[in-house]
Amino acid sequence: MAETLQIDPADRFELHPFYMFRWEERQKAYLLMYPEGIVKLNATAAETLKRCDGDRSVTEIIDELKEEVKNGPNPESASQVEKSVCKFLEESNAKGWIRRKKEGLEKNGNR
């Protein structure tokens, strides 16, 4: 986990199929569930993960979130979006939560 995997802006990530990601009203939070584990995600993590659908590129995710932050209560923090998103993607890739979508595969396949 120590080696920094550089996030390519053109990369497209998707949720690893072993994981279940959903809103849990009782916890008022997005949760990530996996074999015998549960993680509660903060807003940045949840908003990023929601967009890891294998279609959006990293650039597209960053642009969308920047736009949301600009319209939110702290528009000045938009400059931090790129760093936060990349850090989260690196960490969750290292943990196995997400994986790179392989090019040229399953466009019309199982998704």
Added chain:
Amino acid sequence: MVIGKEETEVRLDGQGIPLWLCMEVTYRCPLQCPWCNNPLDYDTYRKHELSTDEWFRVLREGREMGALQIGLTGGEPMMRDDIVEITAEAGRLGYYTNLITGGIGLTKDKLEALKEAGLNQIQLSIQSCDPAITNKLIGADAHDKKMQVARDIKALDFPLSLNVPVCRESIDQTKEILDMCEEVEADYLEYVQIQYYNWALHNRDELLPTKEQVKRSEQLVNEARERLGKKMTIYFVVPDYHDKFPKACMNGWGAIHLTIAPDGTAMPCQEARAIKEIDFPSVRDHDLSWIWHESPAFNLYRGEDWMKEPCRSCDDKEKDVGGCRCQAYLLTGDATNTDPVCYKSPHHHIVEEAITEASRPGRNTLPYVMRSVQSAASMRE
């Protein structure tokens, strides 16, 4: 949306919710593992299994309380004809569904039906890399069947979790077992030192590995971890007898975990029925919310008021919650005693003596008492 929080994850602490619901849907099982954590008198509950509708109600009430993970276990859960229906209902309600199985009865057809029903993951038990040893340990000719089930699970794109309980007879094969798990492309491996309750406690002197064996095996697990990284996530379950500190059992009594036995008895863990003095409530008589919040059994060892010395004045009491109540009861006769695994426990010698006995050169090796209706009955005589 707000940006800026540094941490990306928050661990759930339960907040008074039974996050983990463990449903022992049956005690029936075609295997005879001598470390089984089912009660020694498991055979006496056979005729009282909850019906499909009763399990549906448990599932509903659990979700209403905020339960998130469901473990379908047993006995062998595949012995229930309605296991696919129960799984589908759990998935429909929003649980993350785990099937915990020995693999017998998990045919390709059943696997496909479970996939269809939305099952999230399967944890399959494997005992050895050597068919003869596996078959001896579990009292059935099942090694090859289990390995076939492992491959079938992978073929259907389920995450493959292998649960390997190790004992003195199998622990020296750690390297070969790890290789085998890698070969079948397990995604998760729980490499588990047996915990000594019920059948395992009865067979403890034959099962408990020596300190040296555990050390070697942990070393090999760490090497494999380094080599495999996230390709195969390995959990090494701490052998508490060989530890200085007790485990924070279930994160505390009635903290996040709720077990329902086949007959509807609700307990804070799968072993709690071992504490004979406690009258555990049944889902047949009460709803889950009452059981969790109000029942005397679930409140008995919550918090710290029940603790005696040396726990009461110990700095680690929040960290390890005094260890395991069942282990304290089984080894000392009083569940409010400090878990004897703790080096501070006045009963710690019991654990040390067991380790010494396991390592005694030339000690007689007795046959295991296999889990069976016959041995259960003969123990009652």
